[in-house]
Amino acid sequence: MPRLKAQFDRLSHLFLPLSVLVILLIINLIKGADYFKITMVNGVFYGNIPNILFGASELVILSVGMTLVTAAARGQDISIGESGAISSAIFVQYVLQAGEVTIWTILAGFLISCVAGLVIGAFNGTLVSFFNVQPMVATLILFLGGRSIAFIIDGKVSPILANPISNQIGTVIPGVPIQTPIILTAVFLALVAVVLKTTNLRLYVEAVGINPSAARLNGINPKKVIFLTFLLMGVCSAIAGFIAVNKAGRHDSVNLLKFIMMDAILAVALGENSLGGGKFSITGSIIGAYTIEVLNRTLLRLEVNPEAIKAFKAVFIIILMVIASPVVRVSARKFLDKAKTFVAGYSVRQTGGLNKAVVSITDSSVKKEE
Amino acid sequence: MGTLNPTKPRTRMSNSTLLFIIAGIIFLLMYGIALLSFPVSFRQFQTFFDFFNLNAALFIVTLGMCIVMIGGGIDISVGAVCGLVTMACAVLLQSGTGNIWGAFFLALGIGLAFGLMHGYLIAYLEIQPFIITLAGMFLAQGLLTTLHKEPLNVTVPAFVALRRFTIEIPWLGTVNRLGVFIPCEIKPGVIVVVVLVVLYAVLMKWSRFGRNLYAVGGNRQSARMLGINVKKTIFLSYVLCGLTAGISGFVFLLTTGAGNIGNGALYEIKAIAANVMGGILLNGGVGNLLGAPIGTLTLLTINELIRAAGVQSNLQAIVSGLLLYLFIVLQSIIMSLRDRRKFRLALPPWLKPHLAAGGERDREPRIRKAGEKIRKQVK
Numbered sequence: 001m002p003r004l005k006a007q008f009d010r011l012s013h014l015f016l017p018l019s020v021l022v023i024l025l026i027i028n029l030i031k032g033a034d035y036f037k038i039t040m041v042n043g044v045f046y047g048n049i050p051n052i053l054f055g056a057s058e059l060v061i062l063s064v065g066m067t068l069v070t071a072a073a074r075g076q077d078i079s080i081g082e083s084g085a086i087s088s089a090i091f092v093q094y095v096l097q098a099g100e101v102t103i104w105t106i107l108a109g110f111l112i113s114c115v116a117g118l119v120i121g122a123f124n125g126t127l128v129s130f131f132n133v134q135p136m137v138a139t140l141i142l143f144l145g146g147r148s149i150a151f152i153i154d155g156k157v158s159p160i161l162a163n164p165i166s167n168q169i170g171t172v173i174p175g176v177p178i179q180t181p182i183i184l185t186a187v188f189l190a191l192v193a194v195v196l197k198t199t200n201l202r203l204y205v206e207a208v209g210i211n212p213s214a215a216r217l218n219g220i221n222p223k224k225v226i227f228l229t230f231l232l233m234g235v236c237s238a239i240a241g242f243i244a245v246n247k248a249g250r251h252d253s254v255n256l257l258k259f260i261m262m263d264a265i266l267a268v269a270l271g272e273n274s275l276g277g278g279k280f281s282i283t284g285s286i287i288g289a290y291t292i293e294v295l296n297r298t299l300l301r302l303e304v305n306p307e308a309i310k311a312f313k314a315v316f317i318i319i320l321m322v323i324a325s326p327v328v329r330v331s332a333r334k335f336l337d338k339a340k341t342f343v344a345g346y347s348v349r350q351t352g353g354l355n356k357a358v359v360s361i362t363d364s365s366v367k368k369e370e
Numbered sequence: 371m372g373t374l375n376p377t378k379p380r381t382r383m384s385n386s387t388l389l390f391i392i393a394g395i396i397f398l399l400m401y402g403i404a405l406l407s408f409p410v411s412f413r414q415f416q417t418f419f420d421f422f423n424l425n426a427a428l429f430i431v432t433l434g435m436c437i438v439m440i441g442g443g444i445d446i447s448v449g450a451v452c453g454l455v456t457m458a459c460a461v462l463l464q465s466g467t468g469n470i471w472g473a474f475f476l477a478l479g480i481g482l483a484f485g486l487m488h489g490y491l492i493a494y495l496e497i498q499p500f501i502i503t504l505a506g507m508f509l510a511q512g513l514l515t516t517l518h519k520e521p522l523n524v525t526v527p528a529f530v531a532l533r534r535f536t537i538e539i540p541w542l543g544t545v546n547r548l549g550v551f552i553p554c555e556i557k558p559g560v561i562v563v564v565v566l567v568v569l570y571a572v573l574m575k576w577s578r579f580g581r582n583l584y585a586v587g588g589n590r591q592s593a594r595m596l597g598i599n600v601k602k603t604i605f606l607s608y609v610l611c612g613l614t615a616g617i618s619g620f621v622f623l624l625t626t627g628a629g630n631i632g633n634g635a636l637y638e639i640k641a642i643a644a645n646v647m648g649g650i651l652l653n654g655g656v657g658n659l660l661g662a663p664i665g666t667l668t669l670l671t672i673n674e675l676i677r678a679a680g681v682q683s684n685l686q687a688i689v690s691g692l693l694l695y696l697f698i699v700l701q702s703i704i705m706s707l708r709d710r711r712k713f714r715l716a717l718p719p720w721l722k723p724h725l726a727a728g729g730e731r732d733r734e735p736r737i738r739k740a741g742e743k744i745r746k747q748v749k
Binding site for chain 1 (some may be wrong): 444457487491494495497500502504506507508509511512513515516519572639641642646652653685686688689690691692694695698700702703704706
């Protein structure tokens with residue numbers, strides 16, 4: 001039993017994002033009972049749940065990278081959409097100039113775009129780790145200039161990616177019942193899980209995020225760790241750009257992954273991660289990212305006036321953050337404790353055992369101190 | 371710059387002052403380059419005044435953002451609030467129910483409402499400022515689109531008269547090719563900018579709130595130890611920022627004369643960039659408020675310079691990004707060099723010949739005097 005409790009405590013940070021997700025799903029169920037219905041069209045699963053998994057794939061990948069950057073650098077990268085646009089522009093150019101498109105061309109293009117993502121990450125990471133610039137200011141540079149770079153790489157307005165393989169990557173591969181972006185996301189998440197399990201990455205990142213000077217005194221170079229997280233962020237944004245451009249079928253340098261950094265940061269915060277660095281939970285961020293996608297789709301499904309969607313989203317976020325805020329939690333716990341003592345005292349007074357009441361009050365106060 | 375006074379050689383220049391001086395030098399440098407490369411247009415005083423005339427709202431937004439940044443926070447809702455205020459005022463004026471004062475108080479009210487909301491949630495409920503102001507931005511954008519979607523021109527005569535109103539400076543101006551003297555013109559928005567800059571500079575420099583804010587932004591924990599009401603200070607800073615955003619919306623409407631969905635878009639990013647150029651760090655606790663207008667001027671000069679150079683529109687963004695990169699790296703290098711010097715100063719005095727010679731002796735009489743004073747008071 002205590003072991004179970006410990007396990008539960010370890011997962012308690014997932015309580016908020018999960019409960020929000022469940023509430024949203026219940027709202028959807030009330031709206032229409034066929035919410036979880038999955039239909040098979042041409043051998044592929046479609047329905048609300050697959051659509052959510054499909055739509056949130058880029059956001060999930062980006063929020064994983066954002067979690068690492070936030071934890072180590074104690075700040076946010078606001079250029080992720082732009083870096084995704086640049087690296088996917090390079091991918092599109094490579095594929096278009098290759099002539100005949102085979103799976104190997106796509107793979108080579110993908111690797112080249114990952115290298116581009118690494119370069120972008122190195123640019124941001126150098127500024128943050130070696131020049132000690134705040135992350136948000138350092139990534140502001142690419143945020144301002146990134147889309148123009150992508151446009152210049154494109155050379156013309158939105159080149160079209162019309163080949164069967166990238167079409168399959170964006171939608172479905174014949175014979176596979178699940179849309180390809182979902183599979184890619186799952187593979188990516190599995191890789192991340194393996195890396196976090198087998199390497200010291202989590203330990204190092206958390207140590208640097210909690211206290212960089214203490215980490216340095218313990219033999220961890222904080223600059224290297226922060227630089228590494230930005231490199232990983234670059235790769236994440238390259239993968240997200242790859243999926244986004246294959247989904248869209250054309251490279252629109254202005255609108256590709258536009259303002260996705262807001263959603264990614266929100267996902268990190270929803271997952272109960274501190275935006276000030278330190279301990280992090282990738283699972284929380286992933287659930288947060290899916291929650292945002294569900295929220296967007298729920299608002300659409302409830303037929304909210306499209307102009308007012310943003311306002312509703314804002315109100316939802318504010319309510320959520322108020323519930324999650326430490327001050328409200330502490331006062332709620334105090335209130336609950338008081339109520340418990342009052343109830344206990346009342347019942348004891350009814351039975352006439354005053355001594356027992358004293359014991360129960362002291363008991364509860366001891367518990368509070370624990 | 372009192373700290374540069376040669377009679378007090380040992381007072382170290384504060385980081386704020388140093389960064390402010392760097393910002394000033396960079397601005398002068400950029401304006402000098404502009405003057406050298408495009409003498410015809412930049413030598414006219416009107417070009418300089420047009421920076422203020424056309425971007426008065428940006429200046430005001432930057433001021434509000436500066437206060438929040440000194441307090442160690444961030445407010446990314448300012449641009450959206452500015453846009454919301456322009457549209458709300460335009461709708462009010464066009465509906466014929468409100469006059470200019472009504473619109474002005476509506477602007478203040480909207481700004482104050484957003485400021486109070488942000489301030490309460492961030493200061494008293496301890497929620498991360500980025501998320502709350504992001505929600506505020508979404509809220510303002512959503513309200514803006516529900517209020518009115520199409521661009522709305524304000525045609526109320528009183529407002530148009532106020533908009534057209536210009537102050538001419540008779541002794542400053544240029545002579546055009548026909549030999550006619552054209553005096554320089556200043557729009558009413560510029561007066562608001564100047565008044566706010568003076569007001570806020572005084573507030574940050576000499577009021578209790580301003581000093582508390584620097585302390586809170588520098589180190590929240592030690593500010594609390596000093597007995598500063600940290601929560602109240604942060605709360606007030608967000609309220610001020612919201613109010614400023616409201617005023618900037620009204621000034622924006624005065625400049626363009628129309629409510630539009632795109633009003634104030636990306637102002638938050640521009641304001642952050644301008645503040646960084648003006649030497650105000652996002653970490654908080656460092657920065658001179660006068661750096662905000664100087665940084666904005668630098669940003670505008672760069673944009674104008676790039677536009678005058680006829681660079682392709684796509685390269686403009688890249689060039690301004692590169693310039694921002696240069697400034698940031700320059701600032702960081704100067705700060706790190708300074709830190710290294712600080713490290714050397716921390717050596718014991720007998721290792722430093724110039725300090726061992728005069729440093730300690732000089733300080734002693736002052737301390738003795740202070741001690742005597744205290745002893746007298748005790749008696």
